[in-house]
Amino acid sequence: MEYFVQQLINGLTLGSIYGLIAIGYTMVYGIIGMINFAHGDVFMVGSFIGLLLFLMIGLTAATPLVVIILALIGVLIVAMALTAVWGWTIERLAYRPLRGSFRLAPLITAIGMSIVLTNLVQIAQGARVKNLPPDIKDRLAGGFTVLRGADGFDAVVSYRQLVIVGVTVTLMAFFTWLITSTSLGRAQRACEQDRTMAALTGVDVDRTISITFVIGAALAAVAGVMFLVYYGAIDFYIGFVAGIKAFTAAVLGGIGSLPGAMLGGLLIGLIEVFWAGYVGSEYKDVAAFSILALVLIFRPEGLLGRPEIEKV
Amino acid sequence: MTRPLLSLRGVETFYGKVQALRGVDLDVRAGEIATIIGANGAGKTTLMMTICGTPRARHGQIEFDGQDITRLATHRIMHLRIAHSPEGRRIFPRMTVLENLQMGALLNPERDQTFDSDLKRAFELFPILERRQGQRGGTLSGGEQQMLAIARALMGRPKLLLLDEPSLGLAPLIVRQIFEVIRELNAREGLTVFLVEQNAYHALRLAHRGYVMVNGKITLSGTGAELLAREEIRAAYLEGGRH
Ligand SMILES: Nc1ncnc2c1ncn2[C@@H]1O[C@H](COP(=O)(O)OP(=O)(O)OP(=O)(O)O)[C@@H](O)[C@H]1O
Numbered sequence: 001m002e003y004f005v006q007q008l009i010n011g012l013t014l015g016s017i018y019g020l021i022a023i024g025y026t027m028v029y030g031i032i033g034m035i036n037f038a039h040g041d042v043f044m045v046g047s048f049i050g051l052l053l054f055l056m057i058g059l060t061a062a063t064p065l066v067v068i069i070l071a072l073i074g075v076l077i078v079a080m081a082l083t084a085v086w087g088w089t090i091e092r093l094a095y096r097p098l099r100g101s102f103r104l105a106p107l108i109t110a111i112g113m114s115i116v117l118t119n120l121v122q123i124a125q126g127a128r129v130k131n132l133p134p135d136i137k138d139r140l141a142g143g144f145t146v147l148r149g150a151d152g153f154d155a156v157v158s159y160r161q162l163v164i165v166g167v168t169v170t171l172m173a174f175f176t177w178l179i180t181s182t183s184l185g186r187a188q189r190a191c192e193q194d195r196t197m198a199a200l201t202g203v204d205v206d207r208t209i210s211i212t213f214v215i216g217a218a219l220a221a222v223a224g225v226m227f228l229v230y231y232g233a234i235d236f237y238i239g240f241v242a243g244i245k246a247f248t249a250a251v252l253g254g255i256g257s258l259p260g261a262m263l264g265g266l267l268i269g270l271i272e273v274f275w276a277g278y279v280g281s282e283y284k285d286v287a288a289f290s291i292l293a294l295v296l297i298f299r300p301e302g303l304l305g306r307p308e309i310e311k312v
Numbered sequence: 313m314t315r316p317l318l319s320l321r322g323v324e325t326f327y328g329k330v331q332a333l334r335g336v337d338l339d340v341r342a343g344e345i346a347t348i349i350g351a352n353g354a355g356k357t358t359l360m361m362t363i364c365g366t367p368r369a370r371h372g373q374i375e376f377d378g379q380d381i382t383r384l385a386t387h388r389i390m391h392l393r394i395a396h397s398p399e400g401r402r403i404f405p406r407m408t409v410l411e412n413l414q415m416g417a418l419l420n421p422e423r424d425q426t427f428d429s430d431l432k433r434a435f436e437l438f439p440i441l442e443r444r445q446g447q448r449g450g451t452l453s454g455g456e457q458q459m460l461a462i463a464r465a466l467m468g469r470p471k472l473l474l475l476d477e478p479s480l481g482l483a484p485l486i487v488r489q490i491f492e493v494i495r496e497l498n499a500r501e502g503l504t505v506f507l508v509e510q511n512a513y514h515a516l517r518l519a520h521r522g523y524v525m526v527n528g529k530i531t532l533s534g535t536g537a538e539l540l541a542r543e544e545i546r547a548a549y550l551e552g553g554r555h
């Protein structure tokens with residue numbers, strides 16, 4: 001039982017990270033019908049920006065916990081802002097000039113962009129694994145016991161996990177509100193549903209698409225920093241695997257659907273952790289991809305997606 | 313004579329190699345109802361959309377309210393207070409009726425102050441929309457969607473209202489109601505309307521000025537009454553008498 005609860009906690013944490021990345025895939029797909037293959041690498045860039053910021057601040061073992069938490073919040077905000085600039089630039093340089101071109105063109109530049117980002121970080125930061133300063137990592141590793149096991153195995157929620165789930169829930173609530181209840185969100189949905197009509201009602205379509213990329217990149221940066229804090233080590237390649245899993249999450253939840261991306265993220269996180277915990281960690285990535293294949297065969301519109309037929 | 317609110321000179325629009333407008337000249341004056349009639353495929357919808365910059369005119373010039381809008385981005389053109397209720401209605405299908413109306417209000421910079429009263433007026437004009445407020449646009453009936461499209465356009469308090477076949481697919485009673493609404497808005501508030509209609513009899517009776525379009529060109533123009541009296545118009549567009 002303790003073991004099960006622990007896996008549940010771990011799965012929800014990992015799932016939060018995937019969910020944050022998945023939102024970026026789903027929002028971009030919703031608005032321009034394109035899979036942004038560079039999005040996983042934007043997540044990776046966000047993670048590296050977070051790491052560099054932590055190193056710049058230079059926390060030590062003596063730093064009080066409150067300061068560490070404040071530093072974390074500061075890093076999150078700055079990383080979101082800087083990564084958002086990346087997201088904006090990528091859209092501007094690689095995708096906007098191809099708008100109105102044939103359907104596969106932006107997909108190809110997206111793959112190109114992904115390679116560019118991976119290599120850029122590899123050159124700038126080296127190919128080796130980079131570690132979060134152990135001071136920060138250890139300080140956030142403590143936690144509370146939620147369930148005490150008879151055999152000495154306790155189910156524990158760490159501070160890191162609390163931070164990750166807390167930040168994710170807050171951001172998701174905020175963005176759900178943004179999309180459903182503000183004029184920016186309405187403009188965004190309008191572009192999704194009928195771009196020409198959106199322009200006819202006075203929406204600046206290009207700007208709205210840019211904002212979508214900015215939001216997606218900012219959320220990916222949050223996921224990147226969370227990933228960094230959770231695992232304590234990153235390399236230039238994390239964007240690939242995490243990106244594909246988050247993409248799977250978006251498809252599982254129903255691509256284009258915001259709640260779907262969140263749900264899909266959680267499910268993929270849980271599946272991965274439970275698979276690793278009960279079956280074996282060798283094939284945990286295979287589990288995620290098998291699910292992608294099964295979803296595409298049996299329920300291509302995803303769990304919360306809408307079937308393609310609709311009255312227009 | 314007052315300066316025209318909207319004027320087109322030598323406007324040509326292409327879809328790829330296909331030319332849809334072949335040098336259109338026309339004027340719409342402030343405070344009047346103008347209409348354009350023509351057979352299927354004549355280029356009426358293309359003309360309305362070209363005014364909005366999508367597709368863009370390849371040659372010629374379009375002026376609105378004293379400003380050259382030929383090369384302006386679509387959303388900027390609309391923000392000069394042109395509202396369009398386009399062909400096929402183009403209701404946002406997964407937004408509620410209320411949200412669709414909120415989208416329409418985007419053109420009005422004072423919307424924060426005027427939204428409530430504008431909404432009330434829209435519901436007075438089309439009471440059925442009030443009952444459907446929370447329903448998704450895509451699930452409305454065709455007629456309800458048409459009313460919503462017109463109401464959405466009015467929410468922006470436009471200087472110029474473009475209407476592309478507002479009577480399409482509607483029951484005769486509703487058609488009369490919609491034309492009555494247009495007439496009233498024009499008479500009471502001086503709203504300038506530019507209307508495309510299949511229903512040439514209704515349109516020409518309503519309009520102060522009419523244009524006939526054939527094959528991407530304006531071939532005839534005159535007051536509504538003048539055009540209605542012409543034999544060739546009766547033969548080509550009013551056969552079967554009064555619809
Ligand atoms: N997107 C498009 N691509 C290519 N050709 C088009 C396109 N839209 C319209 N056309 C062509 O341009 C011409 C004018 O079309 P348009 O829709 O403006 O006519 P219309 O007068 O509005 O007709 P209707 O009364 O049937 O609505 C037609 O020959 C049509 O086939």
Ligand SMILES: [Mg+2]
Pocket residue numbers: 356357358399476
């Ligand atoms: Mg038409």
